[in-house]
Amino acid sequence: MTKWIDGEGPQKDIIISSRIRVARNLEEFPFPIALTDEKSKEIIKKVSDSIIEGNTILKNDFNLIGIDEISDNDKQVLIEKHLISPNLIERPKKSAVMINKDESVSIMINEEDHIRIQCLFPGFQLEEAWDLANKIDDIIEEDLKYAFDEDIGYLTSCPTNVGTGIRASVMIHLPALTITGYMNRIIQAVNQIGFTVRGIYGEGSESEGNMFQISNQVTLGRTEKEIIKTLIEVTKQITNKERDARATLIANNRVKLEDKICRSYGVLTNGRIMSSKEALKLISNVRLGIDMGIIKNIDVKAIDTLMVDIQAGILQKIYGKNLSANERDIKRANLIRDRLKGE
CATH class of the missing domain: 3.30.590.10 (Glutamine synthetase/guanido kinase, catalytic domain)
Structure with a gap:
């Protein structure tokens, strides 16, 4: 790796x-x-x-x-x-x-x-x-x-x-x-x-x-x-400043932040089609949730690896074949579900 x-x-x-x-x-x-x-x-x-x-x-x-x-x-x-x-x-x-x-x-x-x-x-x-x-x-x-x-x-x-x-x-x-x-x-x-x-x-x-x-x-x-x-x-x-901003979010909008993070996790673990842009946005929210203790029992290393593995070239390397854009979106969603549920 x-x-x-x-x-x-x-x-x-x-x-x-x-x-x-x-x-x-x-x-x-x-x-x-x-x-x-x-x-x-x-x-x-x-x-x-x-x-x-x-x-x-x-x-x-x-x-x-x-x-x-x-x-x-x-x-x-x-x-x-x-x-x-x-x-x-x-x-x-x-x-x-x-x-x-x-x-x-x-x-x-x-x-x-x-x-x-x-x-x-x-x-x-x-x-x-x-x-x-x-x-x-x-x-x-x-x-x-x-x-x-x-x-x-x-x-x-x-x-x-x-x-x-x-x-x-x-x-x-x-x-x-x-x-x-x-x-x-x-x-x-x-x-x-x-x-x-x-x-x-x-x-x-x-x-x-x-x-x-x-x-x-x-x-x-x-x-x-x-x-x-x-x-x-x-x-x-x-x-x-990022740490201060995280503390402010927790202090002032904890429930709203938790909802955003947990919804992102829900889409990642249940989605069937996922573009790389959408996946990165949702993964970012989940990573924030892990770092802040809102999401537990997921290793942040797995999230960081996933952030790279969902890119088009690496995704095709993992599956061993060229994929169309639609096929990549489907395989990307499959990979994310498998990795996160495997944790």
């Missing part, structure tokens, strides 16, 4: 995961958009060799996957598990990914940049994720020379990543702030200090299931540690 979904982590009742992504490019090659197939393959070999062939403790932990060697559904599964970005599959003959055994690390090759190192941990573990990403970055840099400017920092395809090349983010579950109508204020406040709030799949995606990604927008003029420290402080403040 993917570590960030199934693993334990601090404050996982609200903070689902912590992610560090580091963008790097090799000095002697054009940026990926201008690469030939031949040069792309050369970069893939250089990067994979620096990990797999190197004398490091990591060399037996990674598998190299050529994007053109896997099915369209397997590509979608990797996206849904947040192991690769949608951009990586746009040029499948030129791109690859290296993933470790517990799927806490993925190294995307020839995405927007030559190298995107991603470390994804359960709960609130930004500093731990950074420590691992930094070590992997150092291992690669021992063999390969990065595109770097003494004044600017690391050079990247997109100017918004120039400098440190780091994107730090947390995926956070904020149902009470959404219910009480404070989420828009949070988004505005976060945007004013150089951070951004996005949906469950990052830039351009919508928030579903009251899940939000909070990440830095600025990579230039701040050190990696400064970026991470600020995100930690911002996340703590938002987490405290």
Whole structure:
């Protein structure tokens, strides 16, 4: 099972995961958009060799996957598990990914940049994720020379990543702030200090299931540690506000909140057709109920796993065949009923 979904982590009742992504490019090659197939393959070999062939403790932990060697559904599964970005599959003959055994690390090759190192941990573990990403970055840099400017920092395809090349983010579950109508204020406040709030799949995606990604927008003029420290402080403040909002809901509208949560549980355990959007909304309510002690005898890990497994690609992987949209809605409802009643 993917570590960030199934693993334990601090404050996982609200903070689902912590992610560090580091963008790097090799000095002697054009940026990926201008690469030939031949040069792309050369970069893939250089990067994979620096990990797999190197004398490091990591060399037996990674598998190299050529994007053109896997099915369209397997590509979608990797996206849904947040192991690769949608951009990586746009040029499948030129791109690859290296993933470790517990799927806490993925190294995307020839995405927007030559190298995107991603470390994804359960709960609130930004500093731990950074420590691992930094070590992997150092291992690669021992063999390969990065595109770097003494004044600017690391050079990247997109100017918004120039400098440190780091994107730090947390995926956070904020149902009470959404219910009480404070989420828009949070988004505005976060945007004013150089951070951004996005949906469950990052830039351009919508928030579903009251899940939000909070990440830095600025990579230039701040050190990696400064970026991470600020995100930690911002996340703590938002987490405290979510806890306060939950306490307010219980104090002022307990019966109404319990009704909302129990109705959601009832639909999930009895529904016969379920879209992913509806399922995520209901699962979010049930997760809130578990965290607040309203729903008992259901492990929150089972809910977190379900939140991922109901996505279209993973659902088809579970059932071992391609499904139409209507078939997916039926199978999704079946899966949810089986998992929840099995608890």
